[in-house]
Amino acid sequence: MCVDDVHSGIALLESLVGGDIMSERINLLQGLRYPTPEEFRKLGVALADSWEQIRFEEIGDRHEEDFFDMFRNIELGNLYREFNGRVFNTEVAYKLVVFFYNRGIPDEPWFQSPGKDGRSTDYFPRFTEDVHFVNHFWFYHYADSFYSQFQGIVDFLYHVIKVKYDFDVKKNIGLQRVISFKLEEVEPELEKVLQDYRKKNSL
Structure with a gap:
């Protein structure tokens, strides 16, 4: 990583937080x-x-x-x-x-490239x-x-x-799937709702 990369990263962070990181002038409370x-x-x-x-x-x-x-x-x-x-x-x-x-x-x-005043890129122009x-x-x-x-x-x-439901399940990886398997036997409708959620969120 070169010096220019560091300054580019700082410029991006300054745009994100609206402050001057190099001089530690970050005021996220102004106008809040x-x-x-x-x-x-x-x-x-x-x-x-x-x-x-x-x-x-x-x-x-x-x-x-x-x-x-x-x-x-x-x-x-x-x-x-x-x-x-x-x-x-x-x-x-x-x-x-x-x-x-x-x-x-x-x-x-x-972002906008090229930026103003000779800058290569302006973030959030x-x-x-x-x-x-x-x-x-x-x-x-x-x-x-x-x-x-x-x-x-x-x-x-x-x-x-x-x-x-007093499921005897130990805390471990895959806990939700084990509980879901047991839940399907006692409350299939509830398990169907949770299953749909898992599918939509790739769980």
Whole structure:
């Protein structure tokens, strides 16, 4: 790697974060704002029913005669609450992705060659205001958060299934496939939904 390659990489990173890396002047807070409560509520209207369908109904107080059933219901109740909390965090990340996208990210074309003033390449040539860089950075930040948290929901769901149906499965590579095989015997419709998801996402 030559010096020119290093400077080209720095130029790209500066474009991505909207700052001057060489002089350590990176300000991702300039022009940053988050949605108001009313804006936040409106961001979720279109998918409100979908998010609600993902959540578990929490288990109320039950008086089980069998000690093991009582213990399992307590554990399931805790898992349901944790799962619903994860869904809430994922919903927040999704809304913030939409919010920063709607604020404006003129990233097409994302580069221009040759660039201006003798530069070989200009990245994000239509980013003419600081807020464009800010929106771009935080959009991708929350997009990454959304994807990671959504996948975390799927992984955690398999753990809930394992506990709910008392599957004797050890944590190992291929855990989801083993659980799916067992689930097909007791809840084939649920397994069909999960199977469709795995096919769409190549799991």
